Amino acid sequence: MNILVTGGAGYIGSHCCVALMKAGYRVVILDNFGNSHPEVLRRIEKITGRAPINESGDIRDRSFVEYVLEHHKCDAVMHFAGLKSVAESEKKPDLYYDCNVVGSLRLLQAMKSTGVKKLVFSSTATVYGVPKYLPYDEKHPLNPVSVYGRTKLTVENMLRDFYASDPTWAFSILRYFNPVGADESGLIGEDPKGTPNNLMPIIAQAASGRRDKVMIWGNDYDTEDGTGVRDYIHVSDLAEGHLRALKTLEHPGCDVINLGRGRGYSVMDVIKAFEHISNRKIKYEVGPRRPGDIGEFFANPSTAFEKLHWRAEKDLEKMCTDMWNFQVKNPDGYK
Template sequence: MNVLLTGGAGYIGTHTAVELLQAGHGVVVVDSLVNSHEEALLRVERITGRTVAFHRVDCTDPEAMRAVFAAHDIDAVIHLAGLKAVGESVEQPLRYYRNNLDALLTLCEAMDGAGVRHLVLSSSATVYGDPETVPITEDARLTTTNPYGSTKLFAERILDDLATADPSWRIISLRYFNPIGAHSSGLIGEDPQGVPNNLFPYIAQVAAGRRERLNVFGDDYDTPDGTGVRDYLHVVDLAKGHLAAVGHLADASGHRVYNLGTGQGTSVMEGLRAFERATGSPIPHAVIERRPGDIAVCYADPGAATRDLDWKAELTVDDACRDAWRWQSANPNGFAG
């Protein structure tokens, strides 16, 4: 099967490309390189010993997207491209709505024109907002607290309508929780632009001496140690979830949604201690006031993905910390270095 990966040069995209290639699929990557590096795709080729077809294209460009489908015999698409920083989306909502929704609409139009109607969407647990109960199941109330999350929720609704209007579409949306870690080779990993927005890349940069300390936002939540609890999923397990979804698209009549998570929560302090075990050294940190909008606890019920996609997370937070530290140590300045 030939799979088109939009945003395929990014963190999740490169790990997904590795799993697809190692499973025998062909991979075509579309990426604008706004938040990624072409070097990452060269690393994918080193890991797998296979070639990736790459097009430096913005998914919002209709003509360029039509040309990609004309140049390749595509069987399915995994749509990962998009702007993804929650805080930035609050500051620049119009940019996020324009880019993320335009990209999806343009992609679907290009797919439809080429007769390709098998799609896996990168969605997010942000569609659940502040959950009423945990673990979160797919039928939980959908609400969002920021424009980034809203673009994911609106994308799912667009695909609901598309699948209803044309039953020939086969669509799976993957609502994943908190990807962490890196490939065990140390060749690819998370390379955030500027100050990391997520916990583990920030911890890694503190451990590497790039940042002075980790700020822990609040230790007075109603959790075992007072710090926020999240479902941290190894990025390789997440990539395998995309591989599983592609393999089940033929069975996915209409539009289906699945959580990808471990089903277990890990607190900020537990994550910090896991990274200290990986490095063998203490990591400077300080507890400061809570951030507005942060929630106490959020973790998945991944049972539907296990039942329907035959997928289950296998790697631990400790595994992810060891792999992330291997990547950070070997690439202190990311792909640019």
């Protein structure tokens, strides 16, 4: 099968490309490199022994997407392209709706016109909002508290509407919790441009000396040590979940599935684990809670096991080990 991977040079997309290629799929990457690095393409080739096909462009260019789908005879799409900073989304809602929502619409229109009706969508657990109960299952009420989360929910609703209008579509909506870690080769990993938004790369940079300290936003939550608790999942486990989801697209439908470990780790848990793995002391400072932050956040992953026969296997130690390996091998990222 030929798989179009939008945003395939990004953090999660690149790991999914590796998983797809190792499984024998032919991968076509469509990326505008706005938040990713062309060097990733060479790294994917080094890991897999094969070069992915690369088409540089933007998913908002419908005619170009149609060309890519037709020219490469794509059978299905994995859709990662989009913007993902919660903080930035509050300042630039127009940009986020344009990229995440309009971009997804143009992609769906291109798929419809070329007859490609199988798609795995990269969504987020932030669509749930403040928990009514924990762990979150797929039936939890949806009330995202950020522009980013609302753009993802808008795309989810769009997919449900496309399927309702034409039940020959096959969609798998995957709601991620907190992807971390890196490929065990150390060749690809999370290398955000500018200041990282996620905890693990900040900790890794602090351990390596690239960053002075880690800011902990709030230590007065109702958790075991007062710091926020999140459901961290190794990015390679996440990639395997996508492979399993792709196989379910042989049958039409519109499934929604959580991808998480089903347990949470606090900020201090992660810092201590990283100190142990890196043998480095990590400086941190406690600041006030940030508006909109939630104390505890973790998944009920039972649907993933039932529908995909998938569960996350890698523990926090493995997440930290692989992240540290990537940091040591790439102290300045992909530059």
